[in-house]
Amino acid sequence: MKVYKFGGASVRDAEGIRNLAKIVKSTNDNLMIVVSAMGKTTNALEGLTRALCQYDLRDFDRLYDQVVSTGELQSTRIVSAYLSHCGIGNQWLDMTQIMVTDNEFRHANVDMAATKENLIKTLNEHPCQVYVTQGFIAGTTNGLRTTLGREGSDYTAAILANLLDAESLTLWKDVPGVMTADPTMDSNAKLIEQMSYNEADIFLQQGAQVIHRKTIAPLRDKHIPLYVKPFLHPEEQGTLIH
Secondary structure, eight states: OEEEEEOGGGGSSHHHHHHHHHHHHTOOSOEEEEEOOSTTHHHHHHHHHHHHHHHSOOOHHHHHHHHHTHHHHHHHHHHHHHHHHTTOOOEEOOGGGTSBBOSOTTSOOBOHHHHHHHHHHHHHHSOOSEEEEESSEEEOTTSOEEEOSTTTHHHHHHHHHHHHTOSEEEEEESSSSSBSSOTTTOTTOOBOOEEOHHHHHHHHHTTOOSSOTTSHHHHHHHTOOEEEEETTOTTSOOEEEO
């Protein structure tokens, strides 16, 4: 199985979802597709949560996770429905019922053993070639939603790749791959075609934003290659981290 992760920019509108379907349709591999909330949905839901807390004294972090998590749940429902419309059979999965964490709301820690047990049980109950699920969100054992930190969808995808012993993980981004600098700030930024896990770690520690900082470790543990590729030009090579 391969794991594909699509960020919010890649599914921000109808054209983006059509493009996702084209990418999925171009492969015959078994896929676990991890999808973020559409566009700036998470920002909007964060604003809603802050506004509510101004008038109603509650635990902000706990309320945040219950509200903000709806962005991913809705985006994946839409993606799953569109893939079905295109004739791509798939199974929607609720990651809040699979990925188990503690109750450190907004920065939850994953219980890998419990998550693997839930994941394997769910896949056995719903055999399918293509699965669609959420990044960033998870759940506690008593049914509350949690999140893994902003931009945590990359981390979700890496955990799933680890637990599934995936052939590879591909992060579909709005950049050509990992660059020597932010291409929106530096017109001389160049594509880095290959990096080691350790080089990627150093790059992220220095402030690079293209990949969530926790993504590398679960992949390095299982020697799973990571591809960072442009979703608008899937034929391009992107960056390979291995």
